Amino acid sequence: MNIAIAGKGGSGKTTIAGILARSLGRKYGRIIAIDGDSNPNLALTLGLPRAELTRLQTLPRDVLEQTPEEGGKTRVRLKVPAGEVIERFGTAGPDGVKLLVLGRVEHAGAG
């Protein structure tokens, strides 16, 4: 089961996501938490130690590839299996949480 959390900026989305991930992790022993925000804060709400926060891995862009499809369209897909992405780039947190941070806006106007 995967659960996505949406809302306006500042609505407390990340707080809800963090607490929910911890609760589910405690219940099931293992859970993947994905931070899809360009200003990633989920690590804090999940309770990762401060020392970890500054050296969190983010997902490199080359895990995706574009493949051409019929009619001149392209399709974006993962180059490596999702399980491997999580093993390689995930950070372990409390209650069986494995955090995957997708990206961070490094420079204004980039990307």
Add this chain to the structure above:
Amino acid sequence: MWRAHATVRELLGALVGENRELAVVDLEAGLENLSRGTPRHADVLLIVLEPYFKSLETGRRILELARELGIQRIYGVANKIRSQEDEAAIRDFARSHQVELSATVLDDEGILSADRQGRSPVDVAPDSPAVRAVHDLAQSL
């Protein structure tokens, strides 16, 4: 940013297809991720709603897009509730847009305290009403 959106979408698709992993995804704020189909593969979508017009208006548009994407289980989560009026505003919204509320989370001191300390509410205030409300939500999914 399209790559990040595509990454979430493909990751969710792969997680659903490959190994049925349990995952929680904190989507980018706002609507763009929905218009790009980012949570297409989500089993459950939680829309966090604050009792203000702008938040509810964003929630309404998210709800529309999520229904277009065909997400089966969509719930509202009332957040930062400070009064009965706050709660009533969200209930009215839920009723008029035919969306079920899965939790009502109070704006409590535990959350504020955790925010100030830069720590998790689960560690700072495990017994606060807000943490308990989300914990109950987790049990209900």
